[in-house]
Amino acid sequence: MHDNQLTLDQIKPLADGRVGLAVLGFPINHSLSPHLHNAALAQLAFHDEKFKNWKYGKVELAASDLGKALPKLWDCGYKGLNLTIPHKVEVLPLLSSIDPAAEIMGAVNTLVWKEDGWHGCNTDGYGLEAGLRESLSVELENAQVLILGAGGAARAAAAQCLKSRCKKIWLANRSIGRLTEVVHVLSKTFGSKRIQSFALDSLPNEVGNIKGLVIINATSLGLKREDLCPIELDGFDPSCKIYDMIYNPAVTKLLEQAKYGKMSHANGLSMLVHQAARALELWTQESVSVSAMYSGVRA
Ligand code: NAP
Numbered sequence: 018m019h020d021n022q023l024t025l026d027q028i029k030p031l032a033d034g035r036v037g038l039a040v041l042g043f044p045i046n047h048s049l050s051p052h053l054h055n056a057a058l059a060q061l062a063f064h065d066e067k068f069k070n071w072k073y074g075k076v077e078l079a080a081s082d083l084g085k086a087l088p089k090l091w092d093c094g095y096k097g098l099n100l101t102i103p104h105k106v107e108v109l110p111l112l113s114s115i116d117p118a119a120e121i122m123g124a125v126n127t128l129v130w131k132e133d134g135w136h137g138c139n140t141d142g143y144g145l146e147a148g149l150r151e152s153l154s155v156e157l158e159n160a161q162v163l164i165l166g167a168g169g170a171a172r173a174a175a176a177q178c179l180k181s182r183c184k185k186i187w188l189a190n191r192s193i194g195r196l197t198e199v200v201h202v203l204s205k206t207f208g209s210k211r212i213q214s215f216a217l218d219s220l221p222n223e224v225g226n227i228k229g230l231v232i233i234n235a236t237s238l239g240l241k242r243e244d245l246c247p248i249e250l251d252g253f254d255p256s257c258k259i260y261d262m263i264y265n266p267a268v269t270k271l272l273e274q275a276k277y278g279k280m281s282h283a284n285g286l287s288m289l290v291h292q293a294a295r296a297l298e299l300w301t302q303e304s305v306s307v308s309a310m311y312s313g314v315r316a
Pocket of ligand 1: 101102103105141144165166167168169170171190191192193195217234235236237238240262263264285286288289290292
């Protein structure tokens with residue numbers, strides 16, 4: 018069984034009794050998911066031998082190959098998949114069913130094997146809420162939240178905030194077309210009263226004055242060291258709490274600014290771990306050790 022990175026052509030039927038799990042993305046080299054999942058699987062195998070045959074790997078795949086890869090992985094004996102950039106939205110038409118909560122988010126990050134094909138779920142929203150609580154002691158109920166971005170991760174974040182009864186969300190994105198679409202989809206389910214949206218470069222001053230505002234970076238700005246900061250924090254109240262979904266690099270320019278402004282801040286590692294734990298629970302139907310996942314990723 019592989020521990021390595023595969024391409025579409027290298028995916029082969031698994032030996033009898035083996036169970037495959039994998040993350041699909043492009044690029045995929047940077048992904049920490051195998052470290053998290055294999056550490057938690059080792060912990061599960063300690064109590065139940067069958068999990069010794071479960072292994073989690075990674076597959077590098079262009080979006081145009083998803084349509085070939087999903088049936089192949091299903092035929093080869095894979096029981097669970099994660100999706101990362103850029104597959105979370107593109108995969109939707111290829112699924113046999115989608116969890117209603119994921120449908121609202123308009124993106125899936127977890128696929129569960131079912132008799133009739135792949136079933137799509139989204140554990141990013143759950144992971145974010147658990148990560149905010151663990152890293153910043155934030156409860157979403159009654160919170161005011163500024164979400165930067167309108168891609169798959171931002172949609173999951175916004176839907177989770179609204180579902181968990183936040184007071185208001187402020188959505189800001191570079192491209193207005195995508196922003197408008199997200200607001201439209203969320204308003205259909207949650208109503209429009211608690212949602213406001215802006216272009217990323219024209220945030221209104223009043224947002225900066227909100228005490229205890231939770232700011233979540235769900236753009237990919239910060240993944241590369243040379244990236245600019247998605248927003249400047251100098252106009253924001255020091256009581257703001259900053260969560261950057263990016264975890265590699267561990268300290269983005271946004272987090273550097275937060276530190277400089279003495280604001281509470283955290284990177285996206287806790288979200289990564291909690292969304293992964295929930296996905297593994299969906300595949301194994303067992304409760305999963307978050308601390309084993311942290312040990313796996315730190316090792
Ligand atoms: P995505 O669907 O590709 O969305 C990317 C977002 O970033 C869009 O809103 C895009 O704006 C914005 N963006 C990209 N380049 C930009 C630039 N130069 N200036 C301003 N905005 C820019 O990606 P995603 O799946 O939502 O992921 C977003 C981020 O969250 C990634 O960094 C990912 O690693 C992270 N993430 C972390 C976790 C975790 O567990 N910690 C989970 C999921 C995602 P436009 O619409 O204008 O293009």
